[in-house]
Amino acid sequence: MLQKTWLKNYPEGVPAEIHAELYPSLVELMNSAFKKFPQQPAYKMMGRQISFAQLDESSRALAAYLQSLGLEKGDRVALMMPNVMQYPVAVAAVLRAGFVVVNVNPLYTPRELEHQLKDSGAKAIVILENFAITLQQVLKQVPTKHVVLASMGDMLGFPKGLIVNYVVRKVKKLVPAFELPGAVSFNDAVAKGRQLSYKSPSVGPNDIAVLQYTGGTTGVSKGAVLLHRNLVANVMQAEAWYQPALKKIPAGEQLVSICALPLYHIFGFTTNMMLSMHVGGCNVLIPNPRDIPGTFKELAKHRFHSLPAVNTLFMAMANHKDFNTVDWSSLVIAVGGGMAVQHATAKLWLEKTGCPICEGYGLSETSPIASCNPTDSLAYTGSIGLPMPSTEILLLDDLGQPVANGERGEIAIRGPQVMAGYWQRPDETAQVMTADGFFRTGDVGTMDERGFFRIVDRKKDMILVSGFNVYPNEIEDVLTQMEGVLECASVGIPDAKAGEAVKVVIVRKNPAVNPITETDVRAYCEANLTGYKRPKVVEFRDELPKTPVGKILRRELRDKT
Helix, strand or coil, X not given: CCCCHHHHHCCCCCCCCCCHHHCCCHHHHHHHHHHHCCCCEEEEECCEEEEHHHHHHHHHHHHHHHHHCCCCCCCEEEEECCCCCHHXXXXXXXXXXXXXXXXXXXXXXXXXXXXXXXXXXXXXXXXEHHHHHHHHHHHHHCCCCEEEEECCCCCCCCCHHHHHHHHHHHHCCCCCCCCCCCCEEHHHHHHHHHCCCCCCXXXXXXXXXXXXXXXXXXXXXXXXXXXXXXXXXXXXHHHHHHHHHHCCCCCCCCCEEEECCCCCXXXXXXXXXXXXXXXXXXXXXXXXXXXXXXXXXXXXXXXXCEEEEXXXXXXXXXXXXXXXXXXXXXXXEEXXXXXXXXXXXXXXXXXXXXXXXEEEEECHHHCCEEEECCCCCCCXXXXXXXXXXXXXXXXXXXXXXXXXXXXXXXXXXXXXCXXXXXXXXXXXXXXXXXXXXXXXXEEEEEECCCCCEEEEEEHHHCEEECCEEECHHHHHHHHCCCCCEEEEEXXXXXXXXXXXXXXXXXXXXXXXXXXXXHHHHHHHHHHHCCHHHCCCEEEECCCCCECCCCCECHHHHHHCC
């Protein structure tokens, strides 16, 4: 019997178990929100907003249009857009029509898009015109026969929508010329749907809601099958976990979240879109969070309470000269996930906002949240927190047996948010699921006596130096606390003597003012890291390769070594 040590350290009012059966599907969860909060704003973007009632009406119309294409219940519909208002409308439409959402990264290359459309068998796609050229190159090779074409200004009203589209197409030239014969515009599809009858499908807990493709870091990109019950459970878990922080919002004030995470990524999908839907919150959409000045300009217009983000975004914001143009006084919860939050970032963020980064942990395969630090925390802990309600976490050795207390082991998760498996890949599913229902993450962790878990690293990222295990997260965490280091990554490189050696790639904070050198880095490492952990190679770059979510791609640094 697993001893749930962590339960005694839950914040007051957070339950040990959640009751996801209250909503048989995400469709029921959304319908409930539409009834409860019709007049409240659901999304804001570029000075425009849509209410829950408008989201209800336009998604119902788009659902009717999609049903009219002859698709059957369970058919897959791909969505390929950044954070624009059409995205939540399309997600709601696909689910309400009885279909399956296939989230697609809009920055995919034609090769990556072709793989995902073929693998998922997507029969239709809703895509922003900026990326239409990518689809054009693969359309003849994929099963996708119906194209709904969105443009940036679709839901921004007149004349703003026209102006935005003109600027995007003609001034910034962000829409390469393309040909997609037969494609229907997003607004036309919604308008046609209004003339059609919508048939409410029977959608249950065990129906597939989303195919969430993993980044392919362990091989070919594969779809995590997330059932309606998986995602409903994770929304309910997040709602329960957020309570201590949400209580700080004045009574009667609507929860406002900054949506800088891409909604096509499971972190943003669950913590921004679905959680906000459930609690009647409003999302401020940030289409391009890499544009920090533009992001701050938007943030300065709003009073907001929640900001989920990755370490790289927190770090870029906290170090930016425009930071104080934003009013951070209402921020009650800043959740870090997707990658390790680093001490230097967390320290600076707390100093500047007074709101600690509350680090969590999860994967596409867990919908995504598996653990999180208490949301009434007063400081950064360096851990990934406690398992969520209704969630069990074990640490396993290479033989699949639980490790002794205090020992390192592979993190394995069991709970209602764990996926049904990988789409049409029973062999891959069998490799990660234990006989008793635990998902093996491939991450190495430890648990302390209070039930707090800590990531040591991914198995495959571990560097083996003369038989000693070196974990990149530790090296990166140490180096980002060095004066003059903005961010860094460490990887293993082949070494004739030691088998592997450590290489670090560093981005300087302000090279013109503080041009730290290799000698400086080596002296700092000598003072802070034991011999075998010190880098053999030190490299400086202007930037690190990252995924669209902001995760550093160690793999690319390794491949280019």
